[in-house]
Amino acid sequence: MSTSNIYQKHLNLSKRFQIEQYLNEGKTISEISELINKSRNTVYYEIKKHRQLIKCNRYNVSPKYDMNCLKTTKTPFVCNACPSRNGCRKNRFMYYAEDANRNYKHLPSTSRQDINMNPDEFNKLNKIVKDGIDKGLSFSMIVNMNKDINVCKRTLYRYQEMEYLDTMNIDLPRKVRYKKRNKRQDVVPRNTKHRIGRTYQDFLKFKQDFFIQNGYGVEVVEMDTVEEIKGEDESVLLTILFTSPNFLMAFKMEHKTMECISKVFDYLKNSLGYDMFYDLFKCILTDNSSEFFNPEYIEDNGSEILKTHVFYCDPKRSQQKGKIEVCHEFIRRYIPKGNSFNPYSQEQITEMINHINSVPRDLFKGQCSFSLQYLFTYEEFFEALGYKQIRYEDLTLNDSLFKQKDNTNK
Secondary structure, three states, X not given: OOOOOOOOOOOOXXXXXXXXXXXXXXXXXXXXXXXXXXXXXXXXXXXHHHOEEEOOOOOOOOOOOOOOOHHHHOOOOOOOOOOOOOOOOOOEEEOOHHHHHHHHHHXXXXXXXXXXXXXXXXXXXXXXXXXXXHOOOOHHHHHHHOOOXXXXXXXXXXXXXXXXXXXXXXXXXXXXXXXXXXXXXXXXXXXXXXXXXXXXXXXXXXXXXXXXXXOOOOOEEEEEEEOOOOOOOOOEEEEEEEOOOOEEEEEEEOOOOHHHHHHHHHHHHHHHOHHHHHHHOOEEEEOOOHHHOOHHHHHOOOOOOOOOEEEEOOOOOHHHHHHHHHHHHHHHHHOOOOOOOOOOOHHHHHHXXXXXXXXXXXXXXXXXXXXXXXXXXXXXXXXXXXXXXXXXXXXXXXXXXXXXXXXXXX
16 A cells, blocks of 8 residues: 555545445445555544434334444444345434535534633633723734733634624724725836936845855845825924834934935934944935935945945835835824824824834744844944833823823823
């Protein structure tokens, strides 16, 4: 007997038809296992599990008559090949391949429908989930931050869909339908001066050359702006992301201009020093917005420090810096799209960033961006910019964070 698939326990419809045929021919379980190249236990449990009870006709049968046949208690446990089956008045068991295959496919879905815990355990789970959702956390974050939860995030989504939990779809941050995206059209890059030597192809070549020269990859910093309401008097956010730990930074700017971008980088270089700034910002990748059209100012680290390298994505290709685009979703939880940044101070923006960077991520197996950023930079970095890790008990991922601060100040 070939051993190529003997240890594969699952049977398909073709194998089940063979089992039915050989049972009708009167073959033993051992013989069937040899013929279909499956283990004897697989065939044994298949027949015992999927055989069907067919009750006999009790007309004119004495109440004292034993309806059970002793033959069905022994192998092969079915009456498919029994010679006296037609005239037998006892209960019989039959194996039918199609019915067995139908029951096999139905079992996995039905076995997962109920809740596998007692009422006290489920009430405790429900309370933990409800408290986390009220803070703006997702199911993934709740599972990562609570060691008492012994279910996965997919199970929580299933419980919520079946209305077991005290949450609704509208309470979940990401359970929404995204609008259909327009088909991307190829765009010819403009031959502007600031892009010369800084295209996305130049960026890929720089990464490759850096690895060859140093033996390790360069830390890429993605940069973008978030504009909620268009207008001359509307503030915007400059966002900066360290892509390895997904550590996000955000700075409020009065306007979406090159001058405001320059002021932010003046602040960073003065706060961190040119040496630390260069260690952290060797390579910056951004888009083709007009506020980034002065790369020389960002790259200049003085005459004694190597310059930073700024590169641009291809036009209409925001997915080339996709990590920072995804991180913007966290900002929308605090300040929904369409609301102005004007009412918020830089201190409030920094507090929001502290909460975002303290969220455990599936990508990092439950670790947060703060704990990983500690491995990439200096402790002075956090002190200079006011970044502090938030405990899970104090973590909030919605606009109630600003309300809490307002009440505290009062």
